[in-house]
Amino acid sequence: MLDKAFDPASLEARLYAASEASGAFSADPARNAAPFTIVIPPPNVTGSLHIGHALNNTLQDVLVRYRRMQGRDALWMPGTDHAGIATQMVVERLIGGQGLTRKGMGREAFLQRIWDWKAESGGTITRQLRRLGASLDWPRERFTMDEGLSKAVIEVFVRLHQEGLIYRDTRLVNWDPVFQTAISDLEVESREVKGHIWTLRYPVEGMPGRFIEVATTRPETMLGDTAIAVHPEDERFKDLVGQRAILPLTGRLIPIVADDYSDPEKGTGAVKITPAHDFNDYGVGRRHELPMPSVLDAEARIWLDEIAADLREVPGVADPEFVRGLAGQDRFVARKAILAELERLELLVKAEPHTNMVPHGDRSGVPIEPRLTLQWYCDAATLAKPAIEAVETGKTEFVPKQWENTFFAWMRDIQPWCISRQLWWGHRIPAWYGPEGSVFVARDEAGAQAAARAQFGRDVELTRDEDVLDTWFSSALWPFSTLGWPESTAELKKHYPTDVLVTGFDIIFFWVARMMMMGIHFMGEVPFKHVVIHGLVRDEKGAKMSKSKGNVLDPLELIDAHGADAVRFTLCALASPGRDIKLSKQRMEGYRAFATKLWNAARFCEMNGIAARPGWHPATAATPLARWILDGANQAAAEAGAALDAFRFDDYAAALYRFTWNSFCDWFLEFAKPVLNGPDGAEKEEVKGAAQHVLGVILRLLHPVMPFVTEELWTQLGYGGTASLIKAPWPQASAVQGAEAARAELDGIVRLISEVRAVRSEVNVPPSVKTKLLVQGASPETMARAQSWLEAIQRLARVTEIETLEGAPPAGVAQVVVGEATLMLPLADVIDLGAERARLTKARTAAAAEIGKIEKKFANAEFMAKAKEEVIEENRERLENFTAEIARLDAALARIAN
Numbered sequence: 001m002l003d004k005a006f007d008p009a010s011l012e013a014r015l016y017a018a019s020e021a022s023g024a025f026s027a028d029p030a031r032n033a034a035p036f037t038i039v040i041p042p043p044n045v046t047g048s049l050h051i052g053h054a055l056n057n058t059l060q061d062v063l064v065r066y067r068r069m070q071g072r073d074a075l076w077m078p079g080t081d082h083a084g085i086a087t088q089m090v091v092e093r094l095i096g097g098q099g100l101t102r103k104g105m106g107r108e109a110f111l112q113r114i115w116d117w118k119a120e121s122g123g124t125i126t127r128q129l130r131r132l133g134a135s136l137d138w139p140r141e142r143f144t145m146d147e148g149l150s151k152a153v154i155e156v157f158v159r160l161h162q163e164g165l166i167y168r169d170t171r172l173v174n175w176d177p178v179f180q181t182a183i184s185d186l187e188v189e190s191r192e193v194k195g196h197i198w199t200l201r202y203p204v205e206g207m208p209g210r211f212i213e214v215a216t217t218r219p220e221t222m223l224g225d226t227a228i229a230v231h232p233e234d235e236r237f238k239d240l241v242g243q244r245a246i247l248p249l250t251g252r253l254i255p256i257v258a259d260d261y262s263d264p265e266k267g268t269g270a271v272k273i274t275p276a277h278d279f280n281d282y283g284v285g286r287r288h289e290l291p292m293p294s295v296l297d298a299e300a301r302i303w304l305d306e307i308a309a310d311l312r313e314v315p316g317v318a319d320p321e322f323v324r325g326l327a328g329q330d331r332f333v334a335r336k337a338i339l340a341e342l343e344r345l346e347l348l349v350k351a352e353p354h355t356n357m358v359p360h361g362d363r364s365g366v367p368i369e370p371r372l373t374l375q376w377y378c379d380a381a382t383l384a385k386p387a388i389e390a391v392e393t394g395k396t397e398f399v400p401k402q403w404e405n406t407f408f409a410w411m412r413d414i415q416p417w418c419i420s421r422q423l424w425w426g427h428r429i430p431a432w433y434g435p436e437g438s439v440f441v442a443r444d445e446a447g448a449q450a451a452a453r454a455q456f457g458r459d460v461e462l463t464r465d466e467d468v469l470d471t472w473f474s475s476a477l478w479p480f481s482t483l484g485w486p487e488s489t490a491e492l493k494k495h496y497p498t499d500v501l502v503t504g505f506d507i508i509f510f511w512v513a514r515m516m517m518m519g520i521h522f523m524g525e526v527p528f529k530h531v532v533i534h535g536l537v538r539d540e541k542g543a544k545m546s547k548s549k550g551n552v553l554d555p556l557e558l559i560d561a562h563g564a565d566a567v568r569f570t571l572c573a574l575a576s577p578g579r580d581i582k583l584s585k586q587r588m589e590g591y592r593a594f595a596t597k598l599w600n601a602a603r604f605c606e607m608n609g610i611a612a613r614p615g616w617h618p619a620t621a622a623t624p625l626a627r628w629i630l631d632g633a634n635q636a637a638a639e640a641g642a643a644l645d646a647f648r649f650d651d652y653a654a655a656l657y658r659f660t661w662n663s664f665c666d667w668f669l670e671f672a673k674p675v676l677n678g679p680d681g682a683e684k685e686e687v688k689g690a691a692q693h694v695l696g697v698i699l700r701l702l703h704p705v706m707p708f709v710t711e712e713l714w715t716q717l718g719y720g721g722t723a724s725l726i727k728a729p730w731p732q733a734s735a736v737q738g739a740e741a742a743r744a745e746l747d748g749i750v751r752l753i754s755e756v757r758a759v760r761s762e763v764n765v766p767p768s769v770k771t772k773l774l775v776q777g778a779s780p781e782t783m784a785r786a787q788s789w790l791e792a793i794q795r796l797a798r799v800t801e802i803e804t805l806e807g808a809p810p811a812g813v814a815q816v817v818v819g820e821a822t823l824m825l826p827l828a829d830v831i832d833l834g835a836e837r838a839r840l841t842k843a844r845t846a847a848a849a850e851i852g853k854i855e856k857k858f859a860n861a862e863f864m865a866k867a868k869e870e871v872i873e874e875n876r877e878r879l880e881n882f883t884a885e886i887a888r889l890d891a892a893l894a895r896i897a898n
C-alpha cells in the first residue's frame with residue numbers, strides 16, 4: 001500500500017542508487033540499436049551544483065531518458081573539466097593557509113598537491129548531479145586531464161602545428177596581474193567603476209605655446225604612448241596631422257596621425273595611442289606601424305626597460321629622473337604620482353568624475369591589463385570556415401534558430417586564438433626550445449630530441465615550454481576525445497557525431513564554436529546535429545541572481561524542500577525557447593503539489609482496486625468515459641513526443657500537467673467515482689482497466705522529467721513486473737473505437753460544468769449554496785446528454801436540477817453561452833447582483849488605471865532609456881496581466897448584465 005503522504009526524501013537516494021547499480025544508465029556500443037548521444041558540458045572540477053547546472057542537466061536528462069525509452073542506445077557522456085585557473089587558485093589558497101607558496105613548493109610538488117585535492121574534493125559536482133537525478137553513464141566518466149584525453153590534446157596540438165595552424169606570435173592579450181597569465185574573454189567581467197577622466201596637454205614640436213589635448217582614464221599608461229590620433233576630417237587638427245607632439249614626462253617625440261578610430265564628438269577629439277596597453281590602440285598601432293613599448297610588467301608595475309633609452313629632458317615638460325623614480329611602482333600608485341607631476345607642470349587641464357566599465361579578472365577580482373606578450377596562437381579563421389559552412393547548410397542547427405546570428409557574428413570576425421596560459425595546472429604545451437631560438441613541437445621529449453638531432457647533427461640541450469594550454473583547447477575536443485580518439489574505438493564509431501548539445505548562450509563562441517572547428521577538422525563531421533540554447537535562470541522579478549543581491553536559489557536546498565522531481569519539472573516547464581527563466585519558490589511549490597496530486601491519484605486508484613493489468617487492451621473499451629480518457633492519453637503522448645522532438649520542453653511539461661491534473665485527476669476520476677462506488681460489473685471493470693492503462697501511460701510520459709515519483713509508483717502498482725520504469729517503452733497510441741463521439745460527449749459535459757463553476761466563482765456564490773440550472777436553446781441531443789450525466793453535473797457544478805426555459809429569462813440570473821445553449825443560474829435570492837456589478841466595475845476601473853500608468857511609462861523616452869531590462873520586462877508582463885484581467889471582468893459583467 002502506498003504511503004498516505006508523498007515524501008520524496010524517503011525514496012530519491014534509494015531509487016537512484018538502484019538504477020545506477022543496475023546499469024540502466026549505460027550505453028552498449030555492441031547493441032543493435034540506433035545511437036543517441038549527448039556529451040555533458042563538463043562542469044569545473046572545483047564547482048558545486050548551481051541553478052544553471054540544474055536547468056542544463058535537467059533538460060539533457062529529459063532528452064536522454066526519452067530516447068532511451070524509445071529504444072535508442074542512449075549515451076550521456078559524463079565528465080569534468082580541470083578548470084586551469086580556477087583549480088590553481090583554489091589550491092594556492094589552501095597551501096597559503098599553511099604558509100606555503102606555489103613557487104616555493106616547485107612545480108612537481110604543487111601539481112601533486114592539486115591531484116591530491118582532486119582525489120579528495122573533485123567529485124562534489126558529480127555527487128550533486130546524482131541528487132538531481134541525472135542518468136549519466138557514470139562508468140564512462142572522463143576528466144579533461146586524464147591519460148586518454150591528455151593524449152588527444154597532444155595529438156591535436158602536434159598535428160595543427162605541423163599544418164601551420166598553431167604558431168607563436170606577439171600580440172595583445174587579456175592579462176591578469178594576480179595570476180600573471182593571459183586569460184580568455186570569458187574570464188573577464190566588466191564592472192562599473194567610479195573614477196575620473198583626465199584631460200592632458202601635449203606640447204606640439206616646433207610650435208611654442210601650441211598644445212594638443214587628449215582625454216584619458218589611464219594616465220599611468222601615457223609612458224607608453226607612441227602617437228596621438230585625430231579623425232581625418234576633423235578641421236581642428238588638419239594642420240597638425242604629420243606633425244609630432246612631445247610626450248610629457250618622457251620627452252619622446254610621437255607622431256600625430258589621422259585615423260577613423262578617433263571620434264570628433266567624443267572628448268577632445270584627439271586620442272593618445274598606447275598600442276601595448278589598449279586593444280583599440282593596438283589596432284591603430286598596427287595600421288600606422290607604430291612602436292609598441294610595454295611600460296607595465298607582469299604584476300602591473302611600472303617597467304621602463306623598453307623606453308629607458310628614449311627618455312630625454314625637456315624643461316617644463318619632461319624629466320627623466322622623475323620617470324626613473326616610478327620604476328617598480330604599482331600602476332595605481334604611479335597614476336597618482338604622474339597626475340601630481342602633470343599638475344605641477346601645468347599639463348593637467350582638468351579632472352572630471354567619470355563612471356567607466358572596467359574589465360576585471362573574474363577570479364582575481366582586479367582590473368585586467370591588455371598586455372603585449374609572446375604567446376601560442378591557433379589560426380581560428382581557417383578552422384572557422386568549415387564550421388560556418390556547416391551551420392549555413394543545416395548540418396548543425398541552432399535551437400532557437402536566431403542564435404545562429406550570434407554564432408555567425410563571432411565566427412565571421414574571428415581573431416587568432418591565444419591558446420597558451422602562464423599557469424602550472426593544465427596540459428603543458430608540447431614544445432621544447434633549443435639553441436639559436438629553435439623550437440621543436442613533438443608528442444614527447446624523445447620526439448623533440450630526435451628532431452633537434454636531425455637539425456643540429458648532434459644532441460643538444462632542450463628546455464620544455466613552461467606554459468599550459470587554455471582550458472577551452474581541451475574542452476574543444478570533448479565530443480570525440482571522450483569517446484576514445486585518437487584510438488578507433490567502438491564508442492567513437494557508433495556515437496560520433498553526437499545528436500544534441502544543450503548549453504547556455506554565453507559559451508556559443510568559447511565552447512560550441514571551437515568544438516565545431518576541432519570536430520570537423522579531425523573527424524570530418526560536425527560534432528553535433530543540434531545545439532539547443534537555453535536562457536539564464538533569473539529570480540522571480542527577472543533580475544540576475546547574485547550573492548550580493550541575496551537572490552540566489554540553491555538547487556540542493558530546493559531539492560531538500562520540494563524534491564528533485566518538483567525542481568526538475570519547474571525548470572522544464574519554464575524553459576521557453578529564447579527566453580530567460582524567472583524562477584520563484586512559489587512556482588516550485590506548485591509543481592511539488594503536482595507531484596503530490598499524482599501520488600494521491602495513484603493512491604486513490606490503489607484503494608479502489610486499480611492495479612496494472614498487462615493483458616488489458618484499450619480496443620475493448622465500450623463506454624464513452626473510458627474511450628474519452630484513453631483518447632486523451634493518446635493525444636497527450638503525441639503532444640509530449642512532438643514537443644520533445646522539437647526541444648520544446650515547456651510544451652512537453654504543459655501538455656502532461658494539463659492531461660494529468662485536469663483530464664485524469666480532476667475529471668476522469670471524479671466522473672468514475674459513482675461507478676467505482678457502485679456494484680461490480682462490466683462498467684466498473686472497464687473503468688478500472690482504463691484507469692490503470694492511462695495511469696501507466698502518464699507514468700511513462702512523465703518519467704523523463706519526474707523520474708523518482710514515477711519509478712516508485714510504477715513499481716508499487718505492479719507495472720512492468722520486476723522491470724524498472726527507466727527501461728519501459730515510450731507509450732504508443734492505442735486504437736480507441738468511437739473516440740470522436742466520446743470526445744464530443746465528455747468534452748461537452750466538462751465545458752458545461754467548467755462554465756457553471758466559472759460563473760459561480762466570478763460572482764462569489766458560496767460553495768455551500770446550490771442553485772437550479774436553467775437551459776435555453778439547447779438541442780434535444782444536448783439535453784439528453786446532460787440528463788445522462790446529471791449526477792456528475794449536480795455534484796461537480798453544485799446545481800440541484802436542470803430545467804428547460806422556454807420564455808424570457810427571469811430577473812437576476814447570471815448566464816453563459818455553451819455551444820448552442822444558454823445556461824442561466826438564478827441568483828436573485830442568493831447574492832446581491834447589484835453589489836457584484838459594482839465590485840466588478842470597480843476592479844475594472846482599477847485595472848484600466850494601472851494600464852494607463854504603464855503605457856505612460858512606455859511613452860516616456862527618458863524612462864525607456866534609463867530603465868533596466870528586467871524593469872521593462874516586468875512592466876510588459878504587468879500590462880499583459882492587467883489587459884487579460886479587463887477581458888475577464890468584461891466577460892463577468894456581461895454575464896450578470898440583466
